[in-house]
Amino acid sequence: MKNYYQPEIETMPLEQLQALQSERLVKQVKHVYEHVPFYRGRMDEAGVKPEDIKGIEDLPKLPFITKDDLRDQYPYGLLAVPLEDCVRIQSTSGTTGRRVVAFYTMEDINIWDECCARAIVAAGGTKEDVCHVCYGYGLFTGGPGLNGGSHKVGCLTLPMSSGNTERQIQFMTDLGSTILCCTPSYAANLAESINEKGLRDQIKLKAGIFGAEPWTEEMRHNIEEALGIKAYDIYGLTEIAGPGVSFECEEQAGMHIQEDHFIPEIIDPDTGEVLPEGEVGELVFTCITKKAFPLLRYRTRDLCYLTRKKCSCGRTHIRMHKPTGRSDDMLIVKGVNVFPSQIETVLLNQGYQANYQIVVDRVGNNDTIEVQVELTPEMAADTSVSVAEREKKVVTGLKSMLGIKVDVSVVEPKTIVRSDGKAVRVVDKRNLYQ
């Protein structure tokens, strides 16, 4: 049963694959130029006409798209089909300003499901498997993406969503889950609970598909040992589709990018220059099949490198190395994307000044995030509000902004160390990028 799913596309000879990409790119450029005034404007500004794009070699002629562009165009500015043709949205957390809302037609959902199905097959999944999905369901793409992929493969799908570890383990043992889909940190948590309860012998897991946040080879090794499974990395982002943009095969040596749908480039984050294969830079994607929200040359801010070295699995699609960092200041805490600017907005809205520090750490398998913020001299002089009340208010504000619980310490004026140069606002002690 292995590799039954669309093997001809995943193992296509390079020349054929590139011809397919070129054909799809040309069509896509025409589609966005005709239907999205934003793209038309950008291309006109850059002096590029759709007919100038004759194949993938012309891709660098197109302008880049950034998260700021998405923010400026929120919510409908990048929509490339009539709204009535859309059947779904997915979104990232954040303020309205930072929120990304991606639209999908039914065909777009099918493409995305197909990418996730390929990921499940690459992890050894077949219709005999029981696929236990505990990525969050809802606006986050993790749950819906793997759910769709699991259906396509024909697995029995357990739409568990995140949290409630007791129930997860009960379903896992009662229904014999064989493939686990969740963030690597939650997988480590589950593994710990299963072993603490002495239930390791009662679980039938054989593989895990873990992503949505950076994780180290050491974590992979620990999870594999603790659960007796093979742990596969999966990558994706809401803007481009969700999970399944790339995923690992049995080689576990980089993630194959689904090149029949997404063309990757690596650029120098400072100059925008396209870098040769093997060099580390910022990953950029062009969607060549999506219709509702097709981003062209989208700058992901994830840093990594690509390799076309032959893979023993037979897939010809290029591989990306695990992201080695980001070219912006986005943190991923408890699986949620957090921008320091969101935290600053909450603090300033509550009357604080920009004297704060964000400390991120990992205790056991769980991320912790603490914000220390200084009282202003006026606040310090006002004894009618207690420090505990102020902290509670900031906790509530941050929870509503980010969707996660943040520990808050309100400290005396001038206690946070001042830097001589750029303020060090974020201290991330986790070292998750390698």
Ligand code: DLL
């Ligand atoms: O995290 C989609 C996803 C869901 C991927 C489930 C895999 C599994 P966003 O919330 O938009 O989408 O966050 C996207 O998360 O730009 C990376 O910085 C980071 N990221 C995603 N997968 C990985 C990974 C989903 N395997 C952002 N390793 C991306 C490292 C990852 N970072």
